[in-house]
Amino acid sequence: MIRIQDLIRISDNEWEIPQSLRGDMRGPVRIFATRKLLEQILGDKSLEQAVNASTLPGLVGAVVVMPDMHQGYGFPIGGVAATRFPHGVVSPGAIGYDINCGVRLLASTIEMDAALPHLDRLATLLNQYCPSGVGVKGVVHVNVPELDRLMRAGSRWALKNGYARENDLTRTEENGCMEGADPAKVSARAKTRGREQIGSVGAGNHFVEVDLVESILDPETAAVFGLHQGCLAVQIHCGSRGLGHQVCTDYVQDFQSAVKRYGIELPDRELVCAPMDSPEGQAYLGAMRAAANFAFVNRQLLAFSARRAFEETFAGKLKNWHLIQVYDICHNMGKIETHAVDGKQVKVCIHRKGATRAFGPGIPGLPPEFQQTGQPVLVPGSMGTASWVLAGTETSMLRSWGSSCHGAGRTMSRSQAKHDFRGDVLRRELEGRGIKIRAGSMSGLAEEAPEAYKDVDSVVETVVAAGIVRKVARLRPLVVVKG
Amino acid sequence: MPFEELSHTADWSLRIWAADLTQLFAESARGMNALTGTKLAESPRVQRTFSASAEDAESLLVSFLSELVFFAEQETLAFDKIELKIDAREGQSCTLSATLSGANILSLNKSIKAVTFHNMQIHQTERGYEVDIVFDV
Numbered sequence: 001m002i003r004i005q006d007l008i009r010i011s012d013n014e015w016e017i018p019q020s021l022r023g024d025m026r027g028p029v030r031i032f033a034t035r036k037l038l039e040q041i042l043g044d045k046s047l048e049q050a051v052n053a054s055t056l057p058g059l060v061g062a063v064v065v066m067p068d069m070h071q072g073y074g075f076p077i078g079g080v081a082a083t084r085f086p087h088g089v090v091s092p093g094a095i096g097y098d099i100n101c102g103v104r105l106l107a108s109t110i111e112m113d114a115a116l117p118h119l120d121r122l123a124t125l126l127n128q129y130c131p132s133g134v135g136v137k138g139v140v141h142v143n144v145p146e147l148d149r150l151m152r153a154g155s156r157w158a159l160k161n162g163y164a165r166e167n168d169l170t171r172t173e174e175n176g177c178m179e180g181a182d183p184a185k186v187s188a189r190a191k192t193r194g195r196e197q198i199g200s201v202g203a204g205n206h207f208v209e210v211d212l213v214e215s216i217l218d219p220e221t222a223a224v225f226g227l228h229q230g231c232l233a234v235q236i237h238c239g240s241r242g243l244g245h246q247v248c249t250d251y252v253q254d255f256q257s258a259v260k261r262y263g264i265e266l267p268d269r270e271l272v273c274a275p276m277d278s279p280e281g282q283a284y285l286g287a288m289r290a291a292a293n294f295a296f297v298n299r300q301l302l303a304f305s306a307r308r309a310f311e312e313t314f315a316g317k318l319k320n321w322h323l324i325q326v327y328d329i330c331h332n333m334g335k336i337e338t339h340a341v342d343g344k345q346v347k348v349c350i351h352r353k354g355a356t357r358a359f360g361p362g363i364p365g366l367p368p369e370f371q372q373t374g375q376p377v378l379v380p381g382s383m384g385t386a387s388w389v390l391a392g393t394e395t396s397m398l399r400s401w402g403s404s405c406h407g408a409g410r411t412m413s414r415s416q417a418k419h420d421f422r423g424d425v426l427r428r429e430l431e432g433r434g435i436k437i438r439a440g441s442m443s444g445l446a447e448e449a450p451e452a453y454k455d456v457d458s459v460v461e462t463v464v465a466a467g468i469v470r471k472v473a474r475l476r477p478l479v480v481v482k483g
Numbered sequence: 484m485p486f487e488e489l490s491h492t493a494d495w496s497l498r499i500w501a502a503d504l505t506q507l508f509a510e511s512a513r514g515m516n517a518l519t520g521t522k523l524a525e526s527p528r529v530q531r532t533f534s535a536s537a538e539d540a541e542s543l544l545v546s547f548l549s550e551l552v553f554f555a556e557q558e559t560l561a562f563d564k565i566e567l568k569i570d571a572r573e574g575q576s577c578t579l580s581a582t583l584s585g586a587n588i589l590s591l592n593k594s595i596k597a598v599t600f601h602n603m604q605i606h607q608t609e610r611g612y613e614v615d616i617v618f619d620v
Contacts, residue, residue, distance in 0.1 A: 044492045046492075070492040070493055071491065071492040071493065072493065072494075072601075073494060073599040073600075073601030073602075073617045073619065074599070074600075074601050077493060093599075093600075097596055097597045097599075097619045098596070098619075134591060134592075134593060134594040135556065135559065135591075135594060189553060192557060193553070193556060193557065203593065203594065204593075204620060242556055242596070245596040245597045245619065246597075248597065249545075249549055249597045249598070252599070252600060253537075253542060253545060253546065253549075256537075256538060256539075256542050256600070257538055268600075268601060268602070269541070269600035269601070269603065270599055270600045270601040272600070410492045410493045411492070412492070413490045413491055413492055413493075414491075414493070414494070414495060414620070415488050415490065415495070416490065441592065441593075443520075443592050443593070444592075444593065
């Protein structure tokens, strides 16, 4: 069990577990947290999991963990690890089952006063057009050959089929398509699971939410992002559904024997891995990118559905009811990136699990309009609480592998939350605060009680104080649709 | 019931125990049904069979439970009668053949997305065989 005495305090917001703590560590663990958040973090096994992650062969530098971190299964949620390209390992468990789980933010110029009388109808239409919940199918069903085309092309498939605008693609990480996707490396079972789920939210902590842009802290950057104070915005949080889950299941199973072939010893079987340039590593990377593209299309179709709901609600009543994309970011992903290490530019595989890319100004690959500002970093809070729009900084490139937090981070188990909270009571409380809720499951709602999460404002203050992001805008929820 | 829920911050976890390995697998499936709050229709009854092989008992257990996840998601089926033949001799590939009897799922509270290997180690205790399983939900 990691204790606070094992940590070295770097600053009020940064701590380190030295590599010397355990003989199998290949690098230190860098923790972004205040003392208060750290005390919560020490309540579960997330730091042990971060130490385990530091044993990955080919690790470069530190494993970085964010203040919203919590225990996962193998790799901590809120963790980032870099492995050297091309001979270092890639680990499916360090990316996660929900490949390319992420958040999309769309903004509008619909003012709150004009929207208020119509929010109930908007909530109902969003619930109708954005399927959510256990076992629910998507708005589009495709056959396997079409699914393969979708996985190769990502958001370009959605554009070709009339579900997207050009700006949606430029305002998405990787322009909505991870190059090098290989649908042939995705199993038939994964395709069976995914082909009828396109355009669906799923369950758990996934949602579609209408927010009010409550305050803008950086007006210049907010204008570049397209955010307007006092106006509505929409967040969509979901991932690659059953297809991604199956890809990860398949490769975690496959890699159980791969680690033996490559003589790799690990403290947790969920961290199994293979060298990136091995046949196994290449197969996983191809499949992971295909699943990531599936998730980009999933969020694109939900954006299309949200636009439909906005049109039916506001067209003819308001002059401009359109939703314009701010950005689409990924939480669970493996990407080949170039970072400065000891003064040299080094190519690495960045594993982010429950962590968001936070590229600063001047980084290649960002749209031209973000070259001065850094990319948007979207941090949804727990249900009913604030969300944040931040911007990546140059410091993130130096201290956190160009990464930041992804949310509030759980502190309480789902079973404890179900025991302590009732979904119907929670719903009434949220509706009493003016938040319209459309939820398919009361027990699912109880599991997502805000008290089961850290305070998102504290999480954001920590990463801002550490210099890896800066504040742009704060949002508060008006409508929540979840399974 | 020979299983209990364990605390896990973000996901769901069970500890299962049984007199022998075959029972452990069967109780793991029943534990999964209990965890998801699965309620089966009374009729019509359906039967499914499948086989799996893996390099060790833990991998075989993940394969078996993953098959049940697939049946639930794709065919809306769950099973309350489970007959298994397992061969898990040390040093050899482990094999399983299953005959499952069940019905359509009437309702469930949550769905399991995946069965993980995290902390999974089948070991012997005074209760027989025991294993902890963490599910991604």
